[in-house]
Amino acid sequence: MNSEKVIFGFFITLAAALNFGFWTGEMDQINLHSVWELAAAIVASLIATVLKFGDRTQLGAVHLSTSLVADVQLIAGAIVWTFAATSPAGLTPTDMALIVSMSAGALLANLISVVLMISEIITARR
């Protein structure tokens, strides 16, 4: 067992899991989506990105790019949330739908990342 691989797999799965946790639930239901979960997803995604730095292989490059996409999507969602929450009208269901759909995009990227990781393991076993 390699501790580096454990940490790598842990963060990639964690990023996808937190992202999924935030995304799940009715899109426009404000009380179904927690800001804490979004923040945690961003942090996990950022760490996963840093862990993918410095890999010269083709697979490593694709890994890094999926993580960057997830980061951009989630941070954009967080910015929208901050704007909406500090505006006079407060957080509306429309805003929430936008934020959740952003996180859905990030979820897609995170899933690709997980699939890449699993495919890498499978080819290594053979």
Added chain:
Amino acid sequence: MNNVTFLFLRRMRLPLVLVILLYTVSVFGLAVMPGVDDAGRPTEGMGLFNAFYVISYTATTIGFGELPHPYSGVQRMWMTLSIYLTVTGWSYAVVTVVGLLQEPAFQNALRSGRYARRIRHLKEPFFIVCGVGETGTLVCHGLDRLGKQFVVIDSDAARIEQIKLENFHSDPPAVMADASQPSTLTGAGLLSKHCRGVMALAVDDNINRAIAVTARLLRPGLPVMARVGDANTDHTLGAFGGDMVTNPFERFSTYLALAVARPQRYRMGQILTGIPGDDLPELHHPPRGHWIMCGYGRFGHGVREALTKAGNEVTVIDKMHYGEEGVDIEGTGTDSTSLRKAGIERAAGIVAGNASDLKNLAIALVARDLKPDIFIVTRQNQIGNNTLFEAFGDDLCMQPSHIVAREFLALITTPLLARFRYEIRGASEKWSAELTEALSALDEGYVPQLWGISIDSEQAPAVVDAIKHENWVNIGHLLVDPYDCQRPANALVLMVSRGEGGEILPTTGYQLEVGDQLLIASSPAAGRRLRLALKNPSVLHYLRTGREGGGGWVWHQMRRAKLAWIKWRTMHHYQEH
């Protein structure tokens, strides 16, 4: 992305993850810590966004104060903890970066990245010099004076440092690497279309052979000059490189014999391979007769053979090789006894040809003492001993490193010269003297420029254009000053090479054809004018006809109209009568 970025990112993984984790702990904690409002009533935490804002300016030690409201006691406690956590994280990251920058491996990666970038950006003709010992440094200086770019490879770090300290006009890319590895040569731009030649001047013959073979295989047709000290190596290389291989010992002895037996031809060769702008070499008059040769190594063998062939009687003095065939007297030559034994009283000349400069000077001093009018030839091994040899004032001083450097330079910058020298190899003394005189007159007292040019649309578009329109261009046209067609230009066409054939010293009536290659000797100014004439149709027209040709399109049309009008008037005139 290059190596440096990857190395940097890989090493920054841990510090960056640490910074993110510390931020997360600080921001999440601060976001939930209960605060107080202006009235002192407890409120909820400040929320994620405000917490991120506060931690951001705290961690970077900007410190705006307590925002958005003055903090509660718990918040202040958490802030204290956060300050220490985040500042520690940042410091660790910064220390890692500084450590990385100082690491030899990282600096190596940086250097090789910079080197590769410079090679990639070399967009003008350049040469690769492998090995920068004494000869290599001389070659580099020569290339620099000719305004050529070059790349330096040497496996010795000290030599690379030394070459960086030399005063060159340009700053040549230099790399410490084993030039016998093909990847080193390709990394130095061997495959670049701007690469004009490779010079193998490493200490080891095997490395030079490897360089020559690599260059031959990867870039067939590219001039490669390799120095080899071993006669056997010479032959194996010959299969690959033809006459582009120089054995310094053999060349040196050939030149020495030439200097003694055929002084005019030796001087002509010196001018042809000289560095443009140098003073013209003097003419020596070495006597014929009885010669004494001190030192019988690889060099001594060649000299003895060459001198004997030229009709001289040679007595060889050597200590180490005494007993071998060809050595007549045992001794060093630094004492009067052995020189007397060799018959110095009746000797015409003496060659001090040891590998040690001091020994050679000692021989020369003793010989001059014994016979003041003897012709003394010394071999100078180290450039550093220049002052000693100048103070002695010998009749002829030969420096192996100089000979190899000049020969390499001349042949690699002007590949046609090799063929020219081959064609005139048996030139007589009279012929050589005449050519020497003509060459000397080109640039009053200095070595003229030697350059090659091929008549094609790139290098001589005006000539190609003229030939296409059946306006023949002769050699004579090129030898006229483009500023004043009454005067001859300071130029001389040494050779026209046309396929397999060609002409040595073509006459003025020799017609040029597209595809010809010309070897021209000229003063620098005349060279510039001639290159202009080959490119500019108006100047070429002036050279061919002695009349100023009209410059632009309008004048051409008007002249054509005038001609047509004259023709029409004449026809009309005839019809009327």
